[in-house]
Amino acid sequence: MKQLIDRLASVHDADDRELASLLICEDPDIQHYLAVRADEIRRQVYGTDVYLRGLIEFSSYCKNDCYYCGIRKSNRRAIRYRLTKEQILSCCETGYDLGYRTFVLQSGEDPWYTDDRICSIVASIRERYPDCAITLSLGEKTRDSYQRYYDAGANRYLLRHETANDTHYSRLHPSSMRLAARKQCLFDLKEIGYQVGAGFMIGSPYQTTDLIVEDFRFLQQLRPDMIGCGPFIPHEDTAFRDEPQGALSLCLRILSILRLLFPYVLLPATTALGSIHPAGRELGLKAGANVVMPNLSPVDVRAYYRLYDHKICTGEEAAECRACLARRVESAGYQLVTARGDVRKP
Numbered sequence: 001m002k003q004l005i006d007r008l009a010s011v012h013d014a015d016d017r018e019l020a021s022l023l024i025c026e027d028p029d030i031q032h033y034l035a036v037r038a039d040e041i042r043r044q045v046y047g048t049d050v051y052l053r054g055l056i057e058f059s060s061y062c063k064n065d066c067y068y069c070g071i072r073k074s075n076r077r078a079i080r081y082r083l084t085k086e087q088i089l090s091c092c093e094t095g096y097d098l099g100y101r102t103f104v105l106q107s108g109e110d111p112w113y114t115d116d117r118i119c120s121i122v123a124s125i126r127e128r129y130p131d132c133a134i135t136l137s138l139g140e141k142t143r144d145s146y147q148r149y150y151d152a153g154a155n156r157y158l159l160r161h162e163t164a165n166d167t168h169y170s171r172l173h174p175s176s177m178r179l180a181a182r183k184q185c186l187f188d189l190k191e192i193g194y195q196v197g198a199g200f201m202i203g204s205p206y207q208t209t210d211l212i213v214e215d216f217r218f219l220q221q222l223r224p225d226m227i228g229c230g231p232f233i234p235h236e237d238t239a240f241r242d243e244p245q246g247a248l249s250l251c252l253r254i255l256s257i258l259r260l261l262f263p264y265v266l267l268p269a270t271t272a273l274g275s276i277h278p279a280g281r282e283l284g285l286k287a288g289a290n291v292v293m294p295n296l297s298p299v300d301v302r303a304y305y306r307l308y309d310h311k312i313c314t315g316e317e318a319a320e321c322r323a324c325l326a327r328r329v330e331s332a333g334y335q336l337v338t339a340r341g342d343v344r345k346p
């Protein structure tokens with residue numbers, strides 16, 4: 001197994017059977033070795049820097065009905081809110097003063113924010129913060145809309161593919177949602193010139209080891225700049241309420257394998273990972289991750305952007321999260337940096 005990991009660390013690929021054997025390996029010695037080799041590669045490319053992304057969850061309205069998600073349209077119990085442009089700009093201001101140089105604007109698929117409104121928000125942020133990266137995470141849009149946001153000043157786009165397998169995708173989403181459409185969006189975004197982030201939930205219902213290998217293969221085809229992967233965590237108001245959450249050890253193995261397959265990639269230690277274990281994000285960093293995405297949303301709406309239960313940081317001010325993360329990142333042997341943190345792709 002160690003030989004396989006060494007080979008993966010030098011050629012950044014392995015066959016399906018080998019990847020599957022690493023995914024299921026519970027031997028603590030091997031898992032440790034996997035994390036050590038991944039950390040080595042991460043240090044070669046990014047040193048010990050950890051990049052900050054300030055997440056602004058600006059709308060909890062969504063027209064989609066993904067079965068796993070707490071803000072799906074048919075969840076009548078979800079509390080809905082929208083932030084005004086002024087509120088969003090004020091989040092950016094707080095963030096900038098705390099050293100954030102990337103703002104991630106995320107929402108459900110909310111038609112209230114027309115392309116004109118999104119472009120106006122993006123243009124204002126671009127004008128005030130010319131040195132910052134603007135990342136959007138608004139779901140599936142037309143190529144033309146993506147182009148307009150890009151022209152207004154957006155640089156990056158996050159859109160998880162969720163699973164690269166058609167049948168699995170259709171078990172997680174209503175039939176109105178198509179994996180092919182999602183993939184097309186990702187390729188459109190890349191062609192336009194965005195730095196693109198894809199990704200999937202770990203331990204989502206019906207996921208198997210072979211399906212995770214398919215996710216790796218799709219990612220190899222897409223070559224994204226960022227890969228967002230965190231554990232599935234059930235939400236009490238969804239049909240998946242009784243499904244088990246993704247396992248910490250599997251999350252860590254996947255982060256390490258991703259680092260070995262994609263040495264250059266920006267890999268977040270997600271909030272979901274921090275939500276299933278008190279040291280989840282620190283362990284994620286040690287396994288190969290190099291990005292953290294704390295929340296910059298106003299504290300009074302935080303709890304309402306609840307995609308899954310037991311989400312951390314819903315009561316903390318932005319400054320508290322910044323300080324808490326600085327401590328956590330340092331305790332793991334890295335440091336937070338004030339930088340845009342662009343991808344270092346060969």
Ligand code: 5AD
Binds near residue numbers: 162272
């Ligand atoms: N558990 C974990 N992650 C979730 N997401 C949505 N619902 C859940 C859940 N119950 C993830 C999806 C989505 C991202 C914004 O959050 O992968 O793309």
Ligand code: FES
Binds near residue numbers: 312316320321325
């Ligand atoms: Fe928010 Fe620790 S990161 S309180």
